[in-house]
Amino acid sequence: MNRFYLLTASFIMMLISYSCQETKKTEKADFSLQLTEQEKEGGIMTPEILWKFRRMGNICPAPDGKKVLFTLTDYNLDDQARRTNIYSIPTGGGDAMQLTQEGGSSPSWISNGEKIAFTNGGSLWTMNPDGTGKKKIENLAEFEIYSVSPKDNMIYFTRRVKLDQTPNEKHDMPLANMRIIDDLLYRHWNYWHDYSYSHIFVAAFDGESVTGEKDIMEGENYESPTAPWFDGREISWSPDGSKIAYTCKKLLGKEAAVSTNTDIYLYNLEDESVTNLSESNDGFDRYPVFSPDGSKIAWQSQEEDGYESDLERLFIYNFAENSISWASKGWDYNVENIIWYPDGGKIYFSSPYRGTAQIFNIDLNSGAIKQISNGKYDYSPVSVGDDIIIAGIQSMAMPTEVATVSVTSGDMSIISSVNSHIFDHIKMGETEERYIKTGDDKDLQMWIIYPPDFDSSKKYPALLYCKGGPQGPLGQSWSYRWNYQMMAANGYIVVAPNRRGNSGFGSEWREQISGDYGGKNMQDYLDAIDHMAAQPFIDEERLGAVGASYGGYSVFYLAGIHEGRFKALIAHCGMFNIESWYGSTEELWFPNKDVGGPYWEKPKPVGYNYSPHLNVDKWTAPILIIVGEHDYRIPYTQSMEAFTAAQMNGVPSRLLFFHDETHFVTSPQNAVIWQREFFEWLNTYLK
Numbered sequence: 001m002n003r004f005y006l007l008t009a010s011f012i013m014m015l016i017s018y019s020c021q022e023t024k025k026t027e028k029a030d031f032s033l034q035l036t037e038q039e040k041e042g043g044i045m046t047p048e049i050l051w052k053f054r055r056m057g058n059i060c061p062a063p064d065g066k067k068v069l070f071t072l073t074d075y076n077l078d079d080q081a082r083r084t085n086i087y088s089i090p091t092g093g094g095d096a097m098q099l100t101q102e103g104g105s106s107p108s109w110i111s112n113g114e115k116i117a118f119t120n121g122g123s124l125w126t127m128n129p130d131g132t133g134k135k136k137i138e139n140l141a142e143f144e145i146y147s148v149s150p151k152d153n154m155i156y157f158t159r160r161v162k163l164d165q166t167p168n169e170k171h172d173m174p175l176a177n178m179r180i181i182d183d184l185l186y187r188h189w190n191y192w193h194d195y196s197y198s199h200i201f202v203a204a205f206d207g208e209s210v211t212g213e214k215d216i217m218e219g220e221n222y223e224s225p226t227a228p229w230f231d232g233r234e235i236s237w238s239p240d241g242s243k244i245a246y247t248c249k250k251l252l253g254k255e256a257a258v259s260t261n262t263d264i265y266l267y268n269l270e271d272e273s274v275t276n277l278s279e280s281n282d283g284f285d286r287y288p289v290f291s292p293d294g295s296k297i298a299w300q301s302q303e304e305d306g307y308e309s310d311l312e313r314l315f316i317y318n319f320a321e322n323s324i325s326w327a328s329k330g331w332d333y334n335v336e337n338i339i340w341y342p343d344g345g346k347i348y349f350s351s352p353y354r355g356t357a358q359i360f361n362i363d364l365n366s367g368a369i370k371q372i373s374n375g376k377y378d379y380s381p382v383s384v385g386d387d388i389i390i391a392g393i394q395s396m397a398m399p400t401e402v403a404t405v406s407v408t409s410g411d412m413s414i415i416s417s418v419n420s421h422i423f424d425h426i427k428m429g430e431t432e433e434r435y436i437k438t439g440d441d442k443d444l445q446m447w448i449i450y451p452p453d454f455d456s457s458k459k460y461p462a463l464l465y466c467k468g469g470p471q472g473p474l475g476q477s478w479s480y481r482w483n484y485q486m487m488a489a490n491g492y493i494v495v496a497p498n499r500r501g502n503s504g505f506g507s508e509w510r511e512q513i514s515g516d517y518g519g520k521n522m523q524d525y526l527d528a529i530d531h532m533a534a535q536p537f538i539d540e541e542r543l544g545a546v547g548a549s550y551g552g553y554s555v556f557y558l559a560g561i562h563e564g565r566f567k568a569l570i571a572h573c574g575m576f577n578i579e580s581w582y583g584s585t586e587e588l589w590f591p592n593k594d595v596g597g598p599y600w601e602k603p604k605p606v607g608y609n610y611s612p613h614l615n616v617d618k619w620t621a622p623i624l625i626i627v628g629e630h631d632y633r634i635p636y637t638q639s640m641e642a643f644t645a646a647q648m649n650g651v652p653s654r655l656l657f658f659h660d661e662t663h664f665v666t667s668p669q670n671a672v673i674w675q676r677e678f679f680e681w682l683n684t685y686l687k
Helices: 009-019 037-042 167-171 253-258 484-489 507-512 522-535 552-558 578-582 587-593 606-610 614-618 637-648 668-687
Strands: 056-059 067-076 079-090 103-112 116-119 123-127 147-149 154-162 194-203 211-213 235-237 243-248 265-268 274-276 284-292 295-299 313-317 323-327 336-340 345-354 356-363 368-370 378-384 388-395 398-406 411-412 431-437 445-447 462-468 495-496 538-548 568-572 623-628 653-659
Touching: 056 235, 056 378, 056 388, 056 398, 067 103, 079 103, 079 116, 103 147, 147 235, 154 235, 154 378, 194 243, 243 284, 243 388, 265 284, 265 295, 265 445, 284 336, 295 336, 336 378, 336 431, 345 378, 368 587, 378 398, 378 653, 398 606, 411 568, 431 522, 445 522, 462 484, 462 522, 462 668, 484 495, 522 538, 538 552, 538 668, 552 568, 552 614, 578 587, 578 606, 587 614, 623 637, 623 668, 637 653, 653 668
Parallel strands: 356 378, 462 495, 462 538, 538 568, 568 623, 623 653
Antiparallel strands: 056 067, 067 079, 103 116, 116 123, 147 154, 154 194, 194 211, 235 243, 243 265, 265 274, 284 295, 295 313, 313 323, 336 345, 345 356, 356 368, 378 388, 388 398, 398 411, 431 445, 445 495
16 A cells, blocks of 8 residues: 655655645745744644745765756745755765755756756746756656756656557547546546556757657557656666666456565667566565666566565676576575675665664675765665765654765764754654564664653653555654654654564565564554553553554444544545455555455455454444545545444544545645644543
8 A cells, every 4th residue: 555655765755746746836925935933932733833844855976976956846834835955965964955945846967967957837947056047948848757868968857658558549529528448547546547657768968959869669558757756767878878767567357456466677779679677576676776888787676576575686687697586585584775895895785673774784795785975864865975875854843854874984974954934833743763673572773753842751642553555664754744753743642553564674674564464463463552551651541543544444343343442543645445446445565465356256265354343233333434435446445435434333433525626635724724633632522
């Protein structure tokens, strides 16, 4: 459901672009980012303050490692306007310099660091490193992702290409508004199939214009980058600019809906040939990265087809030997965000690791893996030099900043401070790591987030945070909705367990949850809240449970088994009736793996025994249910079914229905209402 959202530099920008899709882009709005005197006096997080945070996007180090580019996106709550601009900062620290004023995104260094390319207003631009000399590139329009070749003479970009016939065209009825559907995957996560496909184009580039563009996927009803996230990391240049590696799933309809089999394809610009490098593997293969000398290419690979949360392995293809090796064999944690060391002898990567995301390296000769970074952070490396790693960094108390990490010592320094205008005035609660024993004698890690100015002599209400996924990490992430510090600022102690199914604790722990949704991970939740309820500073009569996606399912399920523990519940876009959900969701590989298959199989898969609707007669705790109309991952009817059941059984309940939101609530004013209703519900029943 919610895949691993470790925020790499490119992925951060994708999320920002996604979250902005319903807002107006303007430079004329009055962006009031500074806190009011009342907000300063209050000194704690509020929904309105959360929208005054500046959101860091692409992090892009210069070729010489002396400067780092990044983007900042600001919002204006009053009219939901947004602006994104490009900044630079010295790697050694210092003041950030704003390079664009009229908007700018997706920066990259070209001409060996002498120029910066960026996008604005649907066009590609260049400028000098100090922001002067801005110039629009001619003959390039209607593109989405771009990358200039290492030799600066070519460019690839992606563009949607319409290939399928619409009903209007078929019947010559231009005013008709309908669909003719013959196959599955007709909608995906938050959008309907639009009869077009994301294709990669290549063209000549001279620094001023683009000429001779060619669609390297011409006529193919497939996409790169792959749906639904279209992540730019799925495409890369070879160092000499002669090849492009890209990720593609060459399946359609039902086949695509039940399979995760993407592959790494190699396009040769000289002879226009295409080679499938990962044909022998049946699961996900993606994020190709060439070695510095171009002799090898690495990527992330999952073995099992249909299992989106299978172990992320490091695979390396050797061009001279025409061979593939599993470089990380024996490492029982994910390999993500691959970066080659300059001499090609090591690869650096990040991995969810015991409730954080740390940076590691692997010696490609010995296979030895070493942890480089440390601390209560999620790191995402974007560049590795001889002595220094440049990374994005965040925590439960800090949104993304730029950090440098020593290659040898692991010492870390945060070199940016884009939200000091907020942190100078508001307090953050402390985060504690705690381990307990589960009922079956396993070690359960959990994060406890305390209110600012926590006083252990007082009694506090507590919230059990139920993570989505169900796989993926519960790490040191910062959210602009499910914000731990916001919950703590409202006087709640947050209990966030890394229950079974979460990444970062080995494959056995991660894989246990498949087919056992209502089993051991639910007991982990109950063990966690029971342990904390016994603490002298928590009022066991004021406990709540909250969560989204699989977390929303968890709240629905806990509602029927908690035996009076919880006095308030909040479920966002959760599965309520697994049978009806199977018939309305789109990525069918997911329930086939995690539930056990279709509900009509005989015998029926045991996963259906854990459908929350089967225990709705035991619901007693007041429940707030939240959903977006354009959520196609867990369609909104699931929340409507749950609300109807609660109402008909006399359970105090409320439904928040967002007409223009998806699996996520992202537009500013909707998000503020989300927060206000969230805490109004909790305060009504727990304060």
